[in-house]
Amino acid sequence: MSEPHDTDVLVAGAGPTGSALAADLLRRGLRVRVVSKASHAFEGSRAKGIQPRTQEVLEDLGVLDEAHAEGGPYPLAGIHLGPITAPWRMMQRNKPTPDVPYPNILLLPQHRTDAILHRLLEHHGMRVEYGVALEAFEQDVDGVTATLSTGERVRGKYLVGADGGTSAVRKMAGLRFIGESDDSDKTLIVDCTIDGLPRNRWHMWPRAATGACPLPHSDQFQVMIRLKRGDTPNLDHGALTDQLEARVGLKLRDITWASVFSPNVRLVEHYRAGRVFLAGDAAHVHTPAGAQGLNTGVQDSYNLGWKLGQVVAGAPDSLLDTYETERLPIAARVLGKSSELYRNLSKGRIAGLKRGDEERQLGLSYHGGPLAPADAPATKTLRVGDRAPDAPCTASGTSRLFVVFKGPHFTLMAFGPDAINVLPDLPWPSKGAELRRYAVYGGHGIDSGHLSDATGRLADIYGIDGDALILVRPDGYIAAIITTDWMTSFAATVEAFTPR
Incomplete structure (x- = not known):
């Protein structure tokens, strides 16, 4: 036993x-x-x-x-080149779209x-x-x-x-x-305050191998000081203050955390x-x-x-x-x-x-892996294993597909009359994660258990132009795209990840 x-x-x-x-x-x-x-x-x-x-x-x-x-958002970089500070955008600021609601990195x-x-x-x-x-x-x-x-x-x-x-x-x-590890390449990382340094820039001094990123909702910066090869790191607060002043002429204070990083x-x-x-x-x-x-x-x-x-x-x-x-x-x-x-x-x-x-990391896909065969059916825009995008829809007061996905369940969407007809009959075990089923219709005022795609954007984003079942995993990736032989194809797909 x-x-x-x-x-x-x-x-x-x-x-x-x-x-x-x-x-x-x-x-x-x-x-x-x-x-x-x-x-x-x-x-x-x-x-x-x-x-x-x-x-x-x-x-x-x-x-x-x-x-x-x-x-908060990442600020523009400020590249310090002698007496000149040049503003520079490290990354493009993207606007939210129906399929990508959070397009920018969060600081x-x-x-x-x-x-x-x-x-x-x-x-x-x-x-x-x-x-x-x-x-x-x-x-x-x-x-x-x-x-x-x-x-x-x-x-x-x-x-x-x-x-x-x-x-x-x-x-x-x-x-x-x-x-590999390179113990000879070391960078000091320090959380501190720097008086007189504007907080609207991620400051970078390329010639001094030093940077200072303002941390949101505080007066602190994250300071990174890359040491010369052979230099011995010193995390004493006085030594850190001297190091920054010698490099860029600024004084730091109120250090709350300091560490040494070597690239591994x-x-x-x-x-x-x-x-x-x-x-x-x-x-x-x-x-x-x-x-x-x-x-x-x-x-x-x-x-x-x-x-x-x-x-x-x-x-x-x-x-x-x-x-x-x-x-x-x-x-x-x-x-x-x-x-x-x-x-x-x-x-x-x-x-x-x-x-x-x-x-x-929005384009990362498991396509071609053990749960997403390369020869599985695809839509015009998605393959099995791809990230399941957000999309506008209506369901019990919800206006976004990600709200429908939210939780530890699987989500099954049926597009077209044949797929909708078979939706209630697809077997799912009582143990393990729940399966939530949704028939997708194009009109308004749909009852609970259905998704309204009145604008057609959901079908467009998912590349649907006919009858299809789309099964979404609990981690938000496409588990199956089924367009024919509904019962057999669904049973074969879910066998790998449902309780027997």
């Missing part, structure tokens, strides 16, 4: 990755514990850019309004992102256990038994290491972290070892260029959360293998992009500062 489980999932690490995963699992009704070896929540600004796709994740989790209230210091997610966990009745390290674990076919620094032994169904680049979980699992570019060989998973920096570490690390980690969690929920409910264990096959190629691609930007910065190229569509 197997041992009883104290929890469904034990998460090591309470940063944005671990906290987002825990929040997603809790709303699915799973039992979760989050432990952190740190004595308290992170206090610095470190990863401060929330990309558009991650904002969509935060909206689904119900905390985007808080993030927008505590963050939000990491400690605020953490705090927002921790409040969400508390709303679900869970608190992070600080000062509690994972010291050892052993696993068997039924679960994982972890030993904590408190002496407690915790029995869980799964263990997730979201414990950063020096991940203890990764090391204990024996998973190689492949890549590493990717774990596997995201899974039995019942143990890695997410975020535990699986991949990036250069800071392009604001990719935190965002990739949160989206790791968004991918893993619904799959753990489904498997705990009785879906095939093979669903958990798709976490690695979907996320590892994404991390590899993102690593390559952030490394390219950092190399350009290192060479003083202005291209190293430019940000574009790729960094926004």
Whole structure:
């Protein structure tokens, strides 16, 4: 007889990755514990850019309004060249569109992102256990038994290491972290106040290898000082003050956080070892260029959360293998992009500062992966595995498709009379995530359970010109596009991720 489980999932690490995963699992009704070896929540600004796709994740989790209230837009850069300060736009400011409601990166210091997610966990009745390290674990076919620094032994169904680049979980699992580190290349990162420096610019002094980004709703800047090779970093507050004054003639004060960064570019060989998973920096570490690390980690969690929920409910264990096959190629691609930007910065190229569509992560797709075969049907605009875009619609007072998607459920939309006719008869198990079904009509005043597409924009954005079923995963990606043989095609698709 197997041992009883104290929890469904034990998460090591309470940063944005671990906290987002825990929040997603809790709303699915799973039992979760989050432990952190740190004595308290992170206090610095470190990863401060929330990309558009991650904002969509935060909206689904119900905390985007808080993030927008505590963050702000990135200011224009101010390039200091001797006595001249040249304004320069690092990234294009895009207007919201019906399919992309949040097109621009959000400036939000990491400690605020953490705090927002921790409040969400508390709303679900869970608190992070600080000062509690994972010291050892052993696993068997039924679960994982972890030993904590408190002496407690915790029995869980799964263990997730979201414990950063020096991940203890990764090391204990024996998973190689492949890549390179350059310990001779160091950058000081400091949260502080700088008197007399305008807050309407992200100030950059290329010749001094120094920058200062104003943090929203505060008088602080995040200052980055890149050291010369061979220089020894000194985080003494007086030394930091002298360093900035010597480089750019400004004095800093009221330092609240300071750290040393060295560029690491590493990717774990596997995201899974039995019942143990890695997410975020535990699986991949990036250069800071392009604001990719935190965002990739949160989206790791968004991918893993619904799959753990489904498997705990009785879906095939093979669903958990798709976490690695979907996320590892994404991390590899993102690593390559952030490394390219950092190399350009290192060479003083202005291209190293430019940000574009790729960094926004809206175009990332799982098409061609195990849950999205390359030969699956497609619409005029979408393939299976692509991000499911937002669109205007009406349903019980709702005017946007993302509000319909919001929550831990799957969403099934039926376009055209034949698809609508079969919609109620498609089988779905009572266990695991709920399936919400919507017939899409073109008129106004439709009853609940239907979507009104009076403007035709929903069908246009989704590329629909005939009868079709569109199944959307809980993480907002297209799970199926079905245009014929409704019952058989639907059953074959959902078999991979629903309880038997």
